Amino acid sequence: MKPETLSFFERVYEVAKQIPYGRVTSYGAIARYLGAARSARMVGYAMNGSVGKDIPAHRVVNRKGLLTGKQHFEGTNLMQQLLESEGIEVIDSQIKNFEKVFWDPAEHL
DNA sequence: TTTCTGACTCGAA
DNA sequence: CTTCGAGCCAGAA
Numbered sequence: 001m002k003p004e005t006l007s008f009f010e011r012v013y014e015v016a017k018q019i020p021y022g023r024v025t026s027y028g029a030i031a032r033y034l035g036a037a038r039s040a041r042m043v044g045y046a047m048n049g050s051v052g053k054d055i056p057a058h059r060v061v062n063r064k065g066l067l068t069g070k071q072h073f074e075g076t077n078l079m080q081q082l083l084e085s086e087g088i089e090v091i092d093s094q095i096k097n098f099e100k101v102f103w104d105p106a107e108h109l
Numbered sequence: 110t111t112t113c114t115g116a117c118t119c120g121a122a
Numbered sequence: 123c124t125t126c127g128a129g130c131c132a133g134a135a
Contacts, residue, residue, distance in 0.1 A: 008132060027117055031131095037118095038130045044116035045132075062117060069116025079116095 008036070009046040015105050016050070019059045022086045023103035024095060026063040033105035044069060058082040065098030 006014070015030050027043040036042070043060070047069065050057040058079045062068045070079035070093060080090045089096040 031117085036131070039132070040117040041115055041130070042117090042132050045114085047116055050116095057116080060116075063119095067116090072116055 008034070008039070008042060009049060012043050012046040013050065013053060013055055015109070016047070016055045016057065016060060018105070018109065019056055019103055020108075022088060022101065024059045024061055024065070024083070024088065024098075024101050025103045025105060026061060028063050029102075029104055029106070030060070033109065048072065059086075059103075061095060065095035065102075067093040067095070 011034050012030060015033060019025055026040075028037070028040040030043045031037055031040040047055070047057045047060060057069070058073070060069070067079050067083075067090070070076055073079045075081075080093060083090050083095065088101050095101065
């Protein structure tokens with residue numbers, strides 16, 4: 001691809017799409033991978049437009065493994081349901097064993 | 110052009 | 123240990 005022609009949002013999408021099944025990552029991790037370590041907020045903001053695209057936004061959480069963006073899904077528990085269906089243990093919007101299911105873009109890409 | 114906002118993060122109290 | 127505040131950047135109005 002031609003990253004130079006892609007907007008920041010589009011770059012975020014490209015990375016988010018590559019999150020493996022049953023794994024999750026953080027906004028900050030994606031931001032750092034894109035070279036914008038301090039644009040974690042923008043990553044989340046970008047996910048707003050993830051609807052209608054093939055982006056598994058539910059696999060992206062904050063660095064604590066907390067489903068901070070679940071409110072942006074249809075139901076307040078949809079995001080958690082999706083993660084649990086992938087084998088990820090989630091309790092009260094908090095991912096358990098977050099370190100084990102965490103997927104670092106820089107590590108895989 | 111200026112202003113505002115946000116699905117974050119980190120450091121300090 | 124938990125809670126609170128300020129900084130950060132990119133995009134839309």
